[in-house]
Amino acid sequence: MISSLQGTISHLGSDRLTLVVSGVGFSIQVTSRHSAKLALGQEILIQTKLVVREDDLSLFGFQTNQEAELFDLLCGVNGIGPKLAMTTLSGLTGELLVNAINSQDENAFRAIPGIGPKTAKLVLITLSGKVGLSSSVRVNENVLQAMLQLGGDELASRKLLSSLDQSLSESALLKQALAELGRSKLIS
Structure with a gap:
């Protein structure tokens, strides 16, 4: 129903933002990762999904x-x-x-x-079978396995890997992950 909105961010929380579009403020729930990349006053185009419940209308926003x-x-x-x-x-x-x-x-x-x-x-x-294989699946899995072999905690390593730039090459991603591991001392 409302597939995207373009406007200015007037309020920004850790998992919610208010987007002003032609004078109307839309409250949109977003992921914490998405929220961290945004700033007050920023003009954005956001993909949205409207969820209609018996007693609630909620907008959820996405980067892609x-x-x-x-x-x-x-x-x-x-x-x-x-x-x-x-x-x-x-x-x-x-x-x-x-x-x-x-x-x-x-x-x-x-x-x-x-x-x-x-x-x-x-x-x-x-x-299963409803999502296509990603081009970086093998790269992420290889980097994750390297982090685990070096003694990294699996949950912390997955979170760290998800926060890194996925467009990097395997060697650059591994180098960045190891630098972050060293800084945060995730290796036990």
């Missing part, structure tokens, strides 16, 4: 069309509503989410607050 499509897929899983779908997208980038689904990585989903073992399995069963 891929994130919006993944949101729809996650909401289609029994037991995952819009808020848990947003929590999942905050914890895993689109690339890592696609990778986790295609590699049947249950632990990636169990690391998300609110997703237990049964829901993680249900996500993998429901979404």
